[in-house]
Amino acid sequence: xxxxxxxxxxxxxxxxxxxxxxxxxxxxxxxxxxxxxxxxxxxxxxxxxxxxxxxxxxxxxxxxxxxxxxxxxxxxxxxxxxxxxxxxxxxxxxxxxxxxxxxxxxxxxxxxxxxxxxxxxxxxxxxxxxxxxxxxxxxxxxxxxxxxxxxxxxxxxxxxxxxxxxxxxxxxxxxxxxxxxxxxxxxxxxxxxxxxxxxxxxxxxxxxxxxxxxxxxxxxxxxxxxxxxxxxxxxxxxxxxxxxxxxxxxxxxxxxxxxxxxxxxxxxxxxxxxxxxxxxxxxxxxxxxxxxxxxxxxxxxxxxxxxxxxxxxxxxxxxxxxxxxxxxxxxxxxxxxxxxxxxxxxxxxxxxxxxxxxxxxxxxxxxxxxxxxxxxxxxxxxxxxxxxxxxxxxxxxxxxxxxx
Ligand code: ATP
Ligand code: MG
Numbered sequence: 001x002x003x004x005x006x007x008x009x010x011x012x013x014x015x016x017x018x019x020x021x022x023x024x025x026x027x028x029x030x031x032x033x034x035x036x037x038x039x040x041x042x043x044x045x046x047x048x049x050x051x052x053x054x055x056x057x058x059x060x061x062x063x064x065x066x067x068x069x070x071x072x073x074x075x076x077x078x079x080x081x082x083x084x085x086x087x088x089x090x091x092x093x094x095x096x097x098x099x100x101x102x103x104x105x106x107x108x109x110x111x112x113x114x115x116x117x118x119x120x121x122x123x124x125x126x127x128x129x130x131x132x133x134x135x136x137x138x139x140x141x142x143x144x145x146x147x148x149x150x151x152x153x154x155x156x157x158x159x160x161x162x163x164x165x166x167x168x169x170x171x172x173x174x175x176x177x178x179x180x181x182x183x184x185x186x187x188x189x190x191x192x193x194x195x196x197x198x199x200x201x202x203x204x205x206x207x208x209x210x211x212x213x214x215x216x217x218x219x220x221x222x223x224x225x226x227x228x229x230x231x232x233x234x235x236x237x238x239x240x241x242x243x244x245x246x247x248x249x250x251x252x253x254x255x256x257x258x259x260x261x262x263x264x265x266x267x268x269x270x271x272x273x274x275x276x277x278x279x280x281x282x283x284x285x286x287x288x289x290x291x292x293x294x295x296x297x298x299x300x301x302x303x304x305x306x307x308x309x310x311x312x313x314x315x316x317x318x319x320x321x322x323x324x325x326x327x328x329x330x331x332x333x334x335x336x337x338x339x340x341x342x343x344x345x346x347x348x349x350x351x352x353x354x355x356x357x358x359x360x361x362x363x364x365x366x367x368x369x370x371x372x373x374x375x376x377x378x379x380x381x382x383x384x385x386x387x388x389x390x391x392x393x394x395x396x397x398x399x400x401x402x403x404x
Contacts, residue, residue: 006250010035011148013044013087013139016064017054020071021277022352023262023270025359026320029075031152031257032082041082042146042384045069048087048094052135053118053125069373071280074363085380087142092388097134097141099395103170104137112136113159140164144171144249145388152255161254168249175398176245185240188233192226204241216241248398249391262320265294267313281363284353291349296341297334307334307341314345321351 012032014020020029035041045065051058065086072084087093109115110133119127136159143151143164151161178184189197199222206215219241223234232246239246261269264276271277278290294314300307309315309331318327326347333339366373396402 005040006147006149006252008040008150009146009148010039010041010150010152010255011044011143011146011252012041012152013046013049013142014068015049015053016045016047016061016068017050018064018272019067019279019281020075021270021272021279023264023277024071025075025280026262027154027257027259028152029072029077031259032072033076033078035152036078036081039150042148042387043072043077043082043084044087044142044384045085046087046139046142048138049135052129052131052138053122053127055129055131056125066370066373069377070363070366073366073373073376074280074359076359076362079376079380083380083383084376085384086377089377089381090145090384090388092385092392093138093141093145095392096145096388096395097138099399100137100141100144100167100171101134103174104167106133108163108166109133109136112163114156136160136163137167140167143252144168145391146384147250147387147391148252149250150255151252152257154257158254158256161252165251165253168251171249172239172244172247175395176239176248178246178398181236181240181245184233185236188229188236188240191229191233192237193228196222196226200237200241207241208243246398248394260320263313263316265290265313267295267316278352280356280359282356284356287352287356288349291345291352292342294345296344300334300341303340304337306337309334314341314348317348318344321355322347 012028014024014028032041032043045068047061047065050061050064054061069084073079077084114136115133118132139160140163143161144167151157151164153161189200192200200219203215203219203222206212207219220238223237223241226234229237235246235248264270264274265278266274266276268274268276278287282290291314296314297307297309297312299305299311309318312334318330322330330339330344330347334344
């Protein structure tokens with residue numbers, strides 16, 4: 001692994017806290033299914049993160065883990081394209097978290113907005129714990145362990161990625177300086193060949209002396225192309241470029257999702273705890289029942305009252321599920337009282353049922369074959385562990401924790 005590959009590597013995770021719903025599908029899973037063909041993807045079921053909030057109710061975790069795995073696979077995440085695994089089956093997450101905890105200022109953790117927000121949002125839980133305070137650091141360890149350069153997130157997670165970047169920067173700054181770093185870097189430059197070496201030196205000077213960011217980018221691109229030097233030398237030269245040491249843990253960047261927030265049955269954001277969700281494994285009958293019961297424009301009390309889609313919680317779902325032509329007809333029917341609310345809901349019910357059918361067929365296959373599911377997760381953990389071990393070998397070495 002090197003910085004070069006890190007830009008092709010994605011890490012993302014989900015807390016196992018129940019079955020997944022259409023919000024997860026539209027907001028996250030559909031994008032994962034695309035990403036798995038474009039990047040080397042690691043998708044992690046973060047069961048330890050579930051403990052940071054739900055440490056009082058642990059009985060359900062393994063069921064939730066299996067449910068989430070089935071839902072991912074049902075949505076089209078493929079074990080032949082991506083690595084699917086359970087966080088606690090790769091104990092290296094805990095080791096890196098511990099090591100990073102030594103260098104993470106408390107003030108950085110207290111400053112992460114979700115720390116206060118979640119405590120205020122979940123007043124019934126005792127969240128003034130060490131584990132909960134440290135959960136952004138565990139998340140940072142999850143990412144840095146794989147040297148993943150790309151992390152798909154929603155806007156609410158940006159602060160966590162920024163935190164992971166700061167931790168990586170601090171780590172590299174403290175430990176990236178192996179003995180004789182400058183000499184080794186200078187030797188590596190010579191290995192680039194005369195022309196490339198001169199170019200590297202000029203770009204490095206332009207960045208370090210004039211803060212020329214373009215020069216930095218050009219130099220990075222130049223390094224990436226180099227085939228003739230070792231990965232270790234490459235990492236040295238990446239670090240030397242910026243005036244730091246070796247880049248041990250590359251800084252991840254967020255890949256901001258442009259998926260819309262899927263509204264739920266009551267018009268608010270669809271969420272499991274909101275009681276307003278359609279789950280991926282809801283039967284066709286359940287889907288129909290849930291949508292039929294949805295409230296509509298509150299001003300449309302009688303069938304003869306004209307309605308207004310702008311005030312109707314069903315409408316935002318039509319905007320996602322229903323074609324433009326049908327929507328025009330529905331809008332017309334609604335505002336002229338030409339159709340009733342159940343007529344309007346019909347095409348939506350069908351569209352959701354149709355979307356879920358292939359997912360549910362796949363889910364049924366995996367549910368009928370728990371051995372297969374277990375082996376997918378075991379193989380995923382094995383692959384993930386191999387990568388994790390490589391990072392930790394370097395990290396231990398940098399910290400002087402190698403006893404041989
Ligand atoms: P909870 O009610 O416990 O908060 P949730 O249903 O909101 O659960 P989370 O575990 O909070 O689910 O979310 C997991 C991921 O799914 C997050 O990245 C979140 O942004 C995304 N997500 C959840 N609900 C939606 C939604 N309605 N639309 C788009 N994305 C969503
Ligand atoms: Mg949520």
